[in-house]
Amino acid sequence: MRLAQTIQGRIEDGTYPPGTRVPSENQLVQAFGMSRPTVVRALELLKRDGWLESRQGFGTIVRGRPEVVEQQDRRGRAALTRDESQTPGRLIEVGHVPVPARVASALGLPKQAKVLVRRFLVEEDGEAVELVSSYFPAGLVDGTELETSEALSGSVREHLEARKKVRFDHVTERVSARLPDSGEAELLELPEGVPVLSVLVIACDTSGQALQVVDVLLPADRQELEDTYRLN
Structure with missing residues (x-):
């Protein structure tokens, strides 16, 4: 989906560096003009493919580019x-x-x-x-x-x-x-x-x-x- 691709691009170009928190769901909704379900789905896709991870007490953290991006969403x-x-x-x-x-x-x-x-x-x-x-x-x-x-x-x-x-x-x-x-x-x-x-x-x-x-x-x-x- 387009929002997931945009966030992935920002991880790759260093806008969201590895180890940092991604913007909150509310911030992403406001920044991209998307609905909350669309934002949640994009984050879930990126977590599934290894770009992001959830850490207890820290929120959603950038992992960076996976060693091999497996196209599970073919x-x-x-x-x-x-x-x-x-x-x-x-x-x-x-x-x-x-x-x-x-x-x-x-x-x-x-x-x-x-x-x-x-x-x-x-x-x-x-x-x-x-x-x-x-x-x-x-x-x-x-x-x-x-x-x-x-x-x-x-x-x-x-x-x-x-x-x-x-x-x-x-x-x-x-x-x-x-x-x-x-x-x-x-x-x-x-x-x-x-x-x-x-x-x-x-x-x-x-x-x-x-x-x-x-x-x-x-x-x-x-x-x-x-x-x-x-x-x-």
Whole structure:
């Protein structure tokens, strides 16, 4: 999220040096004009990733840049572990549709095949931030609750692993940019001409068979992709 990236940048440039306290939640709310829940979430993300830590009696302390920044917040992981019932936003579509070309290729399906789609609009502070479309081959849907129009409790991954006895093993992510169609632009509240980033998440079992494909659409003007990794 943007606020977490901003605070992380201030840690990296020395504005918030290691060992010092970060500004209080009230100070951050006033400084950045964000709501308190947004500030709390940003601090929690930075604590989880090792940039900050809570110390009894001292508050939130800057740890500095982690030796290796593990991208625990990768889109694929988030898409597969998201609990719809606990995610701010709304389920806007559930149904069988002709498989989109990119998804057909990932699932190994013919172009005219039908797949189940669950489309969820993720919101933050009342603003649409992600349009998440999850596609499932028809044979994987029987005996599950994926066709329900109610938000699922728990992640889809947990649901499928429990009901279908499959095992998710690895994920491939493909990132591309394009212009949204009119429906996508309306849902994401995008002005004309603003592109989206499409993160196609292909979740496979140990044999490489795709179990689920998720297309995560993000407003490109609000995104900054960064990864840190060790060179062997």
